[in-house]
Amino acid sequence: MYEIGITRRFSSAHRLAHYNGKCEGLHGHNYKVEIVAYGSTLVDGMLIDFALFRQKVDEIIQAMDHVYLNEMGPFKESEPSAENIAEYIHTTISNRLGDAVHLKYVKVWESDDNWALYRTGE
Numbered sequence: 001m002y003e004i005g006i007t008r009r010f011s012s013a014h015r016l017a018h019y020n021g022k023c024e025g026l027h028g029h030n031y032k033v034e035i036v037a038y039g040s041t042l043v044d045g046m047l048i049d050f051a052l053f054r055q056k057v058d059e060i061i062q063a064m065d066h067v068y069l070n071e072m073g074p075f076k077e078s079e080p081s082a083e084n085i086a087e088y089i090h091t092t093i094s095n096r097l098g099d100a101v102h103l104k105y106v107k108v109w110e111s112d113d114n115w116a117l118y119r120t121g122e
């Protein structure tokens with residue numbers, strides 16, 4: 001089994017409407033996202049071309065950059081927490097990958113010290 005990973009970054013605003021505390025108010029984060037994929041079949045020595053993988057990821061990430069996440073479609077119903085952001089990115093990218101490449105996990109850092117990870121299956 002092979003694994004590859006990339007990290008991307010975006011900055012956006014959010015508020016956790018149902019949270020009773022500091023994060024209830026409007027504030028922003030410089031998010032860092034780690035996306036790890038796996039598979040057992042290489043094509044021309046690669047699981048997936050890094051440039052292509054980055055392109056597929058960036059289509060999702062760029063739509064989240066410099067926006068108010070609470071007003072984005074997926075977060076109108078669920079809180080834009082790091083956990084839900086990780087799940088959204090995971091689900092959206094999974095749908096854009098071919099059959100030979102699978103996502104292992106998506107990890108979202110809200111700050112240097114706090115992160116949430118989403119993976120399927122376990």
Ligand SMILES: [Zn+2]
Pocket residue numbers: 014023027028029110
């Ligand atoms: Zn926050």
